[in-house]
Amino acid sequence: MDITTDGGAVHRSGFISLVGRPNAGKSTLLNAMLGTKLAIVADKPQTTRTMIQGVWTGPGAQLVFLDTPGIHEPKNLLHKRMMQHVRDALEGRNLIVFVADASRAFSAADLEALEWIKRVSTPAILVLNKIDLVRDKPSLLVLLETYRQHHDFAEYIPLSAQSGEGVEILRQAIVSRMPEGPRYFPEDYLTDQPERFLAAELVREKILLLTRQEVPHSTAVVVDKWDDANPALARILATIHVERPSHKAIVIGQKASMLKRIGTEARLEIEKLIGRKVYLELFVRVNENWRQKAQFVNELEPHGVQ
Ligand SMILES: Nc1nc2c(ncn2[C@@H]2O[C@H](COP(=O)(O)OP(=O)(O)OP(=O)(O)O)[C@@H](O)[C@H]2O)c(=O)[nH]1
Ligand SMILES: [Mg+2]
Incomplete structure (x- = not known):
């Protein structure tokens, strides 16, 4: 494999995991690194539930980032799966970027999160x-x-992942720590996440941003049907799974006003992401205790049951 660039300079590449506590800004940082919105972001902990791959290709380097769920004490099967993703992301990578929220005081929970990276020999940068x-x-x-x-x-x-201040300094630091290596992916490659998964995530993001308390955490979104028969318009049918009838009422809202808002805001972002018009129809279903159901939790993974 050719590991040099046109100028004969060294080409560097490697795998970098973004880890840290919930809400620290890992997904915001991934998006800032990629210059595009790939991972959903919300002001609620436990927004990211799986491992999200995002690839940055620049002159002389290719960085393969893995965004992970925030490290926390698992309370149900979904949480356990989330923490398994963090464990997987610590093994066999070139570098860990440990993201911490500098606007909050250091606490016991930060110490516990640090324990996770102390257990592995992979070098880590603190952000x-x-x-x-x-x-x-x-x-x-x-x-x-x-x-x-x-x-x-x-x-x-x-x-600041949000303003971008310091992001290029981090990129340089990461690149300089990568081994010499090839481009693993084509130049314009962004992610291995299927469009179906990204669309479901965008619907979930709107629910996270628009609803409160237990509702965001007890919601899952599944794309049931994706029809591309008309190349100019993707027809997407998706179901929002909630744990209780009271949550269903909140997600639907007065005269379906909340569901309409979730649908409109998600549709606009899905259109931006896939570059074509979208018809999005949303259903809401009570699926009691889904966070404890192994088969359902498996199906929420980007690639389904492996
Ligand atoms: N002011 C400010 N807010 C930020 C910054 N980075 C992230 N945020 C906000 O912090 C919140 C959490 O951001 P996320 O990127 O979803 O955090 P996360 O670490 O991925 O969270 P989980 O997926 O739940 O583990 C969002 O409201 C972001 O807009 C930053 O640099 N400055
Ligand atoms: Mg996240």
Whole structure:
């Protein structure tokens, strides 16, 4: 395989896992790295439920990122599967990017999350994210020192995944730590996630952003039918699974107003993602205790049961 670029310079490539506590900004950072919205983002913990692959190709380097669910104590089968994804993401990678929320004080939960990366020998970079929210800049140094005492990181990088400040510094740091290697994927390749999965995720994102309390966490979205018979218009039928009748009422809303809003906002984003018009029809179904049902949880994976 040719591992040099046109100029004969070294080509670098490798696999990088983004890990950290829920809500730290891992998915926002993945999207910032890729310059496109691939992973859904919400102001609620446990937004990402699976491993999301995103590939960045630049001059002389190709970086294969894996976004993971936030590290937390599993309370049901879904959570256990989520934590298995984190475990998988720590093995056999070139680098771990541990993302922490710099706007919050260091806590016992951060210490527990650090334990996960201490168990593996993979080198890790610490990202102190959300620096746009930190007014007291010297406090960043204190936080950084706290992390340093608990783990020997290869590098410490404060940034804002949202504003983009510091993101290129992180990219350079990652590239410089990659081994020489080939382009694993074509230049314009972005992800292995099927469109069906990405569309279901966008519907779930709108539910996360528009509903409250238990509803976001007890919701799953499955695309039941995707019809491309008309090349100009994708017809998508999807079901929103909720755990209780009261949740169904919330997701549907007064005169179906909530469901309409979820549908419209998701449709616009799916159209942007797939580059064609979309007809999106949503159904809501009570599926009691789905978070404990192995077969259903398997089917939510991007590639179904492996
Ligand atoms: N102000 C600010 N907000 C950010 C930044 N990065 C992420 N956020 C916000 O933080 C929240 C969580 O972001 P996500 O990217 O979904 O976090 P995550 O780590 O992927 O969360 P899980 O998937 O639940 O583990 C969202 O509301 C983001 O908009 C940042 O740099 N600055
Ligand atoms: Mg996420």
